[in-house]
Amino acid sequence: MRPIVHQPLPAAIGHFPAALPDFSDTARWAQVLVQDSLNAPRYEPGDLLHVDLSRNYFAGDACYAVEIAGQQSIRFIQARPGGLHVYTRSNPGAAYPIPPDLLVILGMVMYATTTRRVG
Incomplete structure (x- = not known):
């Protein structure tokens, strides 16, 4: 079986394309099936999330696969005054x-x- 080759989209005029990751490194990537609507409308049940396991540190405000007190979940993490804050997309005020x-x-x-x- 030949490896899958991912080609970047053509760049707009004046922009340089970002390199897409090589998904052939299976130890680096995980896939998570969304089963709840806590992060709707961004991620809904049935969506498949591609998680980069090599980024197991806070690299800025983003969505992460996390473990909080032994419970694994998908959460958004944001740096705010006083430290890191965790929230779901459907209720960022919480x-x-x-x-x-x-x-x-x-x-x-x-x-x-x-x-x-x-429809």
Whole structure:
């Protein structure tokens, strides 16, 4: 079987294309099936999230696969005054600060394969 080759989209005039990751390194990538609507409308049940396991640290405000007090989930993490805050996309106003010893970042969500129905 030949490896899958991912080609970047053509760049707009004056922009340089960013290199797409090589998904052939299976130890680096994980896939997570969304089963709840806590992060709707961005991620809905049935979406497949591609998680980069090599980014197991806070690299800026983004969506991460995390483990909080032994419970694994997909959450958005944001740096705010007073430390890191965790929230779901469907309720960003309910963000709460998290002590660093309770938060384990498993990887960063890089891409999502989504299916939306029309009509």
